[in-house]
Amino acid sequence: MAHKPTLKKPRPLTAAIIAYLKPGEERGDAQCAGLRVRCLSSGQKVFFYRYRARDGALREIRLGEVGPLTLAKARDAAVRKRLEREQGKDPQLEKRREREQATRERIAQRQGAYTVEDLIDEYIDEVLTVGGKSAIRRQRADAVAPRAARRRTAGGPKARAVIVDNAR
Numbered sequence: 555m556a557h558k559p560t561l562k563k564p565r566p567l568t569a570a571i572i573a574y575l576k577p578g579e580e581r582g583d584a585q586c587a588g589l590r591v592r593c594l595s596s597g598q599k600v601f602f603y604r605y606r607a608r609d610g611a612l613r614e615i616r617l618g619e620v621g622p623l624t625l626a627k628a629r630d631a632a633v634r635k636r637l638e639r640e641q642g643k644d645p646q647l648e649k650r651r652e653r654e655q656a657t658r659e660r661i662a663q664r665q666g667a668y669t670v671e672d673l674i675d676e677y678i679d680e681v682l683t684v685g686g687k688s689a690i691r692r693q694r695a696d697a698v699a700p701r702a703a704r705r706r707t708a709g710g711p712k713a714r715a716v717i718v719d720n721a722r
Contacts, residue, residue: 572620589632601628603635615646
């Protein structure tokens with residue numbers, strides 16, 4: 555009678571098992587479903603939570619690096635992610651949405667930031683309008699100021715011409 559091969563029972567992760575992982579290796583924790591640790595090619599070890607999404611896709615979300623994140627804290631984090639899944643949330647999609655929202659906020663902040671026009675105005679005010687300018691600085695100021703005035707003026711070319719003539 556032939557022997558059936560027996561499958562090895564997964565073992566709970568320990569600090570020793572994690573310490574001896576080689577680059578490219580990955581282990582699951584028998585004590586906490588979904589918790590896994592991976593040793594990257596750089597030798598860095600990371601904890602992550604692997605789960606199956608509602609659409610059937612296998613997804614994983616990184617929990618943190620081994621060292622700053624202990625095994626006990628990683629198990630707690632994995633349990634929290636599992637509870638989120640049971641509530642119908644998808645941790646990876648929520649993380650993606652948060653990242654996109656942060657990107658949108660950064661873009662909005664940049665749009666209200668310092669512009670090239672502000673830089674030119676500040677340069678004209680601080681450098682070119684100081685007494686004792688050389689002839690070259692006066693020529694630059696005369697060339698730059700009308701352009702800046704034209705850009706900011708509403709009312710068409712005639713209104714712009716009047717404002718530029720009054721500025722001189």
